[in-house]
Amino acid sequence: MTASYAKDFTDIPESLRSNPGLKKKALDLVQYEPVAGKVTSGGNRLDDFREILIDFFDLKITLNEAIAETERKLDRRMSMFSADNRVFASGWSERLVRTQVSRFYNQAVLELIIDGGSDDCYVEHSANEQSSSKCSQGLAGTTHSASIMLERLKLSYGEGEWGKDLKLPEHPHCTHTFSPAN
Ligand SMILES: [Zn+2]
Numbered sequence: 001m002t003a004s005y006a007k008d009f010t011d012i013p014e015s016l017r018s019n020p021g022l023k024k025k026a027l028d029l030v031q032y033e034p035v036a037g038k039v040t041s042g043g044n045r046l047d048d049f050r051e052i053l054i055d056f057f058d059l060k061i062t063l064n065e066a067i068a069e070t071e072r073k074l075d076r077r078m079s080m081f082s083a084d085n086r087v088f089a090s091g092w093s094e095r096l097v098r099t100q101v102s103r104f105y106n107q108a109v110l111e112l113i114i115d116g117g118s119d120d121c122y123v124e125h126s127a128n129e130q131s132s133s134k135c136s137q138g139l140a141g142t143t144h145s146a147s148i149m150l151e152r153l154k155l156s157y158g159e160g161e162w163g164k165d166l167k168l169p170e171h172p173h174c175t176h177t178f179s180p181a182n
Contacts, residue, residue, distance in 0.1 A: 005109060005179035008126045009098070012105050012177070016059060026057045026108040033107070036160030038087045039096050042080045048073045053100060067097045095172035102169035102177075103157040109178045110150040120181035121146040123168065128175040135170035143181045 004019035006012045016023040030053045040046040049070065056066045071093040081087040113121055125140045152167035168176050 006105065006177045007124045007179070008128060009102060009175040009177060010128065012101065013059060013062070015105075016057060022108055022112065023057060023059075025112055026104050027054060029107055029111070030054055030057055030104050033104070033154075034158040035100060036157060037096070038081045038084070039074060039079065039092060043078065045074050045079065049096075049100075052097075053104065056097075056101060057104065063097065063101065066101070067094050070097050099157065099169055099172045102174060103153060106168045106178050107150065107153055109180075110146045110153070113146040113178075113180050114150065116180075118180065119146050120144075121149060121178040122181040123176050123178060126175040126177075130173075133170060133174070134166060135168065135174055135176050138166045139168065139170070140176060144178075146178070149178065 004015060004022065006015040016026065030050055035046055035049065040049050052061075052066050052069045052073065055061045055069075056063065061069065074093070074096075076082050076088045076092075079088070110121060113119070120143050122143050123135075123139045123141070125136070129136045129140065131137075149167060152163065152165050155161045155163065156167060157169075168174060168178060170176070
């Protein structure tokens, strides 16, 4: 079972390929869960972004293709925030895609753990982690409450209510993932 969950952000496509239940859960969430942030605000931007995430979680496109599609379909010039260099700082499309891919993958894992009647989730040390990051120091290598982690994830990445409590993803290049604790 543990082989069906990603131990690192880069393992996410492989885990989706080997775990149909996880893939289905992620695809469900991508279609209706709220996504916070100015980049996806206005017009059809959020619907267009959902289509890109659906193609990624359905294994039709790679992460890099999702980033390129986001850059193209969520054209900065069409945004009501196009003049804001903080919203569209260099690398905005990569940060948005990595953040929401991590968010939806981790949300799917947490919901499956809770659906299965457990509340224990484990965060593996990632081979690609920055050892100085808060998540490496405060979350990795230990077991946490899935319901608390789910609440923090949804508040931050769904509602845009940022707290100081540790969560996954902790930052746009966070490589940590949740998996069921055995
Ligand atoms: Zn991390």
